[in-house]
Amino acid sequence: MILAPTVLIAVNVPPAIAFVTEIRHQQLIDSPGYKAEFGHWDVVELPEGLQINAIHAALLPTGKVLIIAGSGNDRAQFDAGTFKSLLYDPATGQARLVLTPADLFCGGHAFLPDGNLLVAGGTQRYEVLEGDVTLAAGAMRVKNESPAAARDFPEGTEFVSPDGRTYRATSAFTVPAASKVIERDGSATVTASESEVWVESVVEGAPGVTADPSKYVITGLAGEDAQNLYGLAEAMNLDKQDYQGIADSYEFDPVTEEYVQVGDMVHKRWYPSLTPLSDGTVLSVSGLDGLGQILDGQNETYDPVTQVWTERPDLRRYFPSYPALFQTAQPDQLFYSGSTTGYGPAQQGREPGLWNLADNTFAPVPGLRDPDLVETSGSVWAGPVQDQRMLVVGGGGVGESPLSTARTDVIDLTAEQPAYTPGPDLPEPTRYPNVVTLPTDEILIAGGSRDYRGKGQSHIFEASLYTPSSNTIRPVAESSVGRDYHSAGILLPNGQVIVMGGDALFSDVLNTRDADFEHRLEIFTPPYMFRGERPEITDAPAAVALGETMTVATPDAERIDRARLIRPSAATHVTDLEQRSVALDVEKRPDGTLGLAVPAEATLAPPGFYMLFLVDDQGTPSVARWVQVT
Template identity: 50%
Template sequence: MAYRPSKQFKNTVLGTGAVVVLAALNAPAALTFAQERYHAYKIGQSSYKIQYGSWEQVRLPEEYRINAMHAALLHTGKVLLIAGSGNSQKKFDQGTFDTVLWDPQDDSFKKIPTPEDFFCSGHSQLPDGRLLVAGGTARYEVLDGKVTRAGGGMRVKNESPDKLARLKKGTRFRSPSGVEYVSKFDVTVPKAKREFEITYGRAGQVKPWRTKVVAAEARVFVEAVKAGAEGLTTEVAQYRVVGLRGKDADNVYGLAERLSVEKQDFQGIKSAYEFDPKAEKYVPVDPMKDARWYPTLVALQDGRVLAVSGLNDVGDVVPGDNEYYDPRTKQWTRGPFRYFPTYPALFLLQGGKLLYTGSNAGYGPKGKGREPGVWDLKTDKFTEVAGLEDPDRLETSSSVLLAPAQDQRVMVLGGGGVGESKLSSSRTAIVDLKEDDPVFRSSARLPQGTRYLSSVLLPDDSVFTTGGSRDYRGRGASDIHKAQFYYPRTDSFVAAADPSVGRNYHSEALLLPDGRVATFGSDPLFADKDNTRLGKFEHRLEVYSPPYLYRDPARRPVLGAGPAEVGPDGRATFEAAHPERIRRARLMRPSAVTHTTDVEQRSIELGLTRAAGSVTVEVPKDPTLVPPGWYMLFVTDADGTPSVAKWLRVGAPKPDPDPAPAPEPEE
């Protein structure tokens, strides 16, 4: 029987042929259309999808289109997309803050009331499945040339040991020369401390104790009452609090250095919340000790979370004051002292130390806190890890703990120069933390220099990388519409289908329980190659289906009924119609990602026992390898085809028998 092309195929060929004829008649626009038509035809073929996978855009109703700055997968299978004010000064001024909950199973959406501006906050998965969200925006930046009133940080002192000093937003501070500044936020200064002094006479006898008062201190951002040169203060001065009298006026005062009209950076908030996936709402908890904007939150083996870095309430990088959150008490306590640039990539290692890869999101001096190293939280010792090529191009790079986590190998991919640098790197490097003297060693290069690359662990142990741009925030139309797989065992990249949506700054990607990868956001500076038109935030939501989802669906591994929690012996048994097809099991921690920083995702190799009609998995009992919390359980066949994940809770937080000390701040 002769082959007869389908009507659809004939229409496609005829349409394409007609347009090619027009192209031959010198019609560039028609040629472009023809290329696009052919490309759409090609990527729709089954043979193409089996080799490269495919992308699909999710229909997103207008009312749910937000500037997604943060994305977190919850153990309900839904994805929390957080915008806060979404890098919009207008929304910030209006107090309009956004969060949307997306259900990938039916592509439904729900708006979540958002109590504060979580724009550029930090987040971490908690042992009970809640998501800790801490920090955010107190004030937007004002760029050089736009500042009309001098401003900066005011240190407010309280010398009274008997009462707090509570100063409301709008409090005025007056210098000896009469220049006045007004506070932009409420500030509370603790009571001063009484300290005892022991003195000795000539014969060595102890004299009666004397007490001295040590003033307490807090910070607040202030702005000049008068615009222009009249509000400038170029020298250190002590400021009287307008309205205070008598002893209060003597005890409470302000101290400030030079207050200028230079650029004023974003400022952070202290607020912290837990998002409850079942009630689908934010629940307030105790605020942090320090305000933080661009902080990293790291889940630890005992269930606590360490908050690191960020811009504080006067717009300075937190100088090294880090803090722990305990989900049992809902309170924060002082942590080890260590300085990092904002959004540092910190990974919990087997044994309880943290690896800082050098990846970060930007704010901080060029020569401070950017060297990779292993950080011992209990001693506060930091051991540098050398070997990275392009060490000056780690900003906006991506980092990932390669699968399986037992190998203790961490990879750094791409990155760029500090600040608005045009430099980018195609370098990737891997450090093996099991070595006695670990160093980074160069690995397969990316196809081109890439900033803002998203890197997602897949159930077959590969790393899916997508998006990014060559230049800062996609300048010069430099978005990279490419994706690829990295295979650790062969140290090689293999091309994947090209995404249709460009992703640079403020973009995210994460693994879904069905094995797909979802991508969100992007915040380009400009919309054209010549950088003449301002860019717009990318609202399109695009989902990638890897090639393993286009293999024979009848042979895809399936997990049946089983427990929601690992037993005391670390085991969990699930029904399986064809256990003989199942070769490997992986426990994968759900992502909480922003600014290319995802320190949550990890993939743990599990023990696997097959029986008639069931499989049993065994989870390692080391909480530094498997921190307590909810995980996706995937099983794969010999080709790496994964099942749809089952959600499995592992471990309950236990008190740390040897809690980390709180070392004194370094000079």
């Protein structure tokens, strides 16, 4: 009678101790003192029908978060034509799905001066690994020798070789008209135009393979059309087939909450970077094209007034996919931090530097430590953009490398000879860190993993705050959800940070079981929100021009220490080219209002919507007001 309970107690002691330890831990992290020093994380679970794969996320000037999945790295969704976007309102917890017109998975995005979000590129075709390829395929160059008109061809257009092999186009395509030049003697010179399209055999296996360059007849053409329009291909094989991009472009309107189609890009792109420039236009760089090949420096710009893309041969420059390119304080100058994600050879286009758009020159900058471990690193302005200091955080080896680094490095672009200098080490080597600028100028560093896509259960739960003024890192509360590839972190108008996504390869230490995409959201409440009464903005203008001083009403004017305009984030693949904090000169007026002076330079504050924060002398920020900088 006595032994049974004794055995039972012996068996249950370790779980009981663990249970008590967990309760004490929870009591600690929920205590006011702990929160005031380290902050707090909360997990949010959306209803099952509203859970999507958070590949891209952007904070709209309505305060809602647009989460874009497209096909969500799910081939079954792609094959079914199921593309998703979600609008989530952190203030109310409400969410709804939004009609998504194309597979925007792995496209690029940038905010426009009117607050619309430009989304361009995405997925035309998923990769097929070598050994899984069943249909021989390759690039078909389609020629048009007629100057009369361009010709449009649908998906499924067939090309037939001299020996009878038939291949089908996997997407629609257009062949421009040939160019015609009238010479002085009245003769005409016609130069054939050319377009490329991916084609695949109509039969499986070896019968579709050929290594012979051939001229192909386009099925359905007759007469002069059959003579003027034809295909040329070098080879068709069963080699690995990479992802392929699309040229589709849309503006997401935050008021109507709909995608509006605009002009296509000149080039199809998958994994491109879209960088907003100081004149309100957007530069599109890099990515895989419609054949699955990384673009060799063919860059283009978008004009939001005409909604047209223009190829920029004057800006031809190669970068690996998703390069981190930022508008600097200097007109026509971008900074390439060296951070990238995805595709491109290890020895090409990896060196950080300053890109002069006026003459297309590139000046490398030295000093970056672990330069071969910059892929999947984070890059962010360190402090107000006026300081022109950039922070690079963590990173790993190119491709499916297990290597990662704890390195953070900082560069001052105002120096006579800019060079990276060491920052503090992260708690451990980290790929895929989410780096988020806070109103206090601190930077939250959270999530990531040591190994490629969280292999070996290498997720990192430690979070840190980096302080630019002291170049130091301190710990904050640990998160409870693993984040790696396909995750994003975004500052919210109330001063909290929302983190979402995570696309690990495996769910176990031995890498034997596939992992599910992480659908839980997490909200980080920084320490500054647990330190007493927050300052308040009671009135602020809806818009302000560059160089103007705006009047802002607050009952806390005397204790306001600083004011910041923070551009909302648009993040994907550890890349957020929008994020920047703009310091405003603060004048405390006799009537109790504040005069906040906006910089005159569009290079510092590109036109668009910003969150206005006031920060008091205790380092506590207000809830933001939205202000459009014109």
